[in-house]
Amino acid sequence: MERTLVLIKPDGVERNLIGEIIKRFEENGLKVANLRMVIPSREFVQAHYAVHKDKPFFNVLVDYLAEKRVVAIVLEGEDAVSRVRKIVGATDPSKAEKGTIRGDLGNDSKEKADAERRSIYNLVHASGTREEAEEEIKLWFEESEILE
Ligand code: AMP
Numbered sequence: 633m634e635r636t637l638v639l640i641k642p643d644g645v646e647r648n649l650i651g652e653i654i655k656r657f658e659e660n661g662l663k664v665a666n667l668r669m670v671i672p673s674r675e676f677v678q679a680h681y682a683v684h685k686d687k688p689f690f691n692v693l694v695d696y697l698a699e700k701r702v703v704a705i706v707l708e709g710e711d712a713v714s715r716v717r718k719i720v721g722a723t724d725p726s727k728a729e730k731g732t733i734r735g736d737l738g739n740d741s742k743e744k745a746d747a748e749r750r751s752i753y754n755l756v757h758a759s760g761t762r763e764e765a766e767e768e769i770k771l772w773f774e775e776s777e778i779l780e
Contacts, residue, residue: 634712635665637768638720639757642700645669649737650703653756656733657707660719666706666777674698680771683764689751696751704772713765716758725754 640653654664672680677698684690707716721728725738733756740753759765769778 640703644755662709665708
């Protein structure tokens with residue numbers, strides 16, 4: 633059984649899409665193993681996105697999530713990491729396929745984000761690899777909260 637971390641980002645929380653987003657994972661047979669709402673500090677978001685620290689969009693990415701409501705979810709299932717990425721869709725919602733969360737519910741694009749000098753608002757984060765998933769789960773949840 634594999635686990636992955638999903639974040640419902642501040643635009644997903646603000647737009648009342650928490651239920652709709654979780655429903656899509658549950659309907660695909662993924663199990664919610666844990667879930668919490670958090671208001672992360674800037675330092676915490678910087679730690680979460682450490683892999684992007686040299687990217688030009690790092691600071692605006694931290695602005696997007698820091699000090700706002702975020703829902704952190706551990707999802708469990710066979711091939712959870714890649715299945716969740718498929719359900720989420722491409723980074724740029726205007727390019728994401730229909731049937732994916734970002735393709736169906738996203739309302740932003742890289743062009744708009746660049747013009748407004750901010751991060752792409754794309755509703756969710758999903759771990760990229762199994763290793764990243766384990767690290768991210770450890771960052772967002774206490775060891776005692778994770779059921780083996
Ligand atoms: P991810 O690890 O998939 O959450 O990727 C980091 C996040 O950074 C993406 O989900 C977007 O919200 C944002 N992002 C990625 N690429 C860009 C970009 N070129 N410009 C602005 N924001 C970006």
